[in-house]
Amino acid sequence: MQDKRLTVFVQTITHYLNQTTNGGINLGTPYLNDNSEPMAYDYTGIIGISGSHKGCVYFTAPRALISHMLVKMGETDLSDSNFNDMVGEVANIISGNARQELGPEFMISVPVVIRGELEEIHLPDTVRSYVIPLFWNNYRAAIVVSLENKS
């Protein structure tokens, strides 16, 4: 994956979090991670990618960060289903917004949400993942981009 593509995801997550949390988001330096050991926090929202690229984009975050985000949004229902919904929606928005740069052939699935370890997902074994660390209000989260370019 080219650095330009990575920049697209950095821009979309920055825009999303700045708008929904009124700023204060810091991004760490992206790094490559081996797909045999995917990194995850408590909740992970995964978007499958097809069309011009193949793979997935996921947002993973600890429960405390998601709780804080929900409260910031004005949400009073802090049920487990809304925690799942939140990580799925963040992953959906980041991936969907990337189409502005990557085009309509960057096809995204509906979100799949996993709690805890990522044993249930299979990342492409021919590429490594870019992990984009996020820091907000002393919380850590990450966007993980694992894509093969098909075009």
Place this chain on the structure above:
Amino acid sequence: MYSMMIVDDSNIMRRKIERIQQGTQFNIVGTANNGKQAVQMFEQLHPDVITMDLTMPEQDGINTIPIIRQLSSSVRILVVSALSDKATAIKALQKGAQGFVCKPFTDIELQDALCELVED
């Protein structure tokens, strides 16, 4: 007062839109979490306005818009989606939507788009 239906597979997004509309000229009469449910609900409720997500399970928004448009030529449909490319927006408008708001949106952006929708 306009009756309004929210179609989105995300509960927190449906609730966010509901919160934004509290005390405005839009009265939420129903919510649906996919296109099929939206069509069934539309036939019962006949809302004046619909906010429509595009990426949803079972039946997506792009395929739902023309079905609803066939049922009513007067309903106003605002697409509220994360799919931010121009081609998708144009396709949604060609299928029968009248407006497009990209997620993430602010309260004011959504409110302005809905007001424009009913003023046209």
